[in-house]
Amino acid sequence: MKSVSRNAEGKSTINTSAYSEFVKSIASIPKNVRFEEKIHEYRIEENGLLATVTTPYTFYYKGEKSHCGTNVFNLVKMDGNWKILFLMDSRSKQSCN
Incomplete structure (x- = not known):
């Protein structure tokens, strides 16, 4: 998995x-945190x-907007699936609509 974003500069x-690592990070979020x-x-x-599938998204953490961006999936058809x-x-805190 890759993520593109802008650093502090x-x-x-x-x-x-x-x-x-991604699965581990999601699983480590406490159950009481939305x-x-x-x-x-x-x-x-x-x-x-x-x-190719693209999905613009907004991510919310504890009910607050955390960031937004676009997911890009590349898929391959194998044995009919x-x-x-x-x-x-992509992840951005500034350009969320």
């Missing part, structure tokens, strides 16, 4: 994490055995 940065990722729409482009091959998202 305004430069674009790309962070890479293993899927297991969080939600609201997906605003789905844009799907399919081309044979490949597809779509599998996620790659996931990248």
Whole structure:
């Protein structure tokens, strides 16, 4: 998984994490803490055995808007089923609508 964002100096940065790290970070959020990722729409482009899905989102933590961005999924069709091959998202605190 990769995430792109701007650092404190305004430069674009790309962070890479293993899927297991992502799952571990979500699982470590205490059960009494509310969080939600609201997906605003789905844009799907399919081309044979490949597809790209983009989903603009806003993420809320403890009921407050934390950040927003877009998820980008690259999928591959294997044995008739779509599998996620790659996931990248953008994260911003300034440009949320």
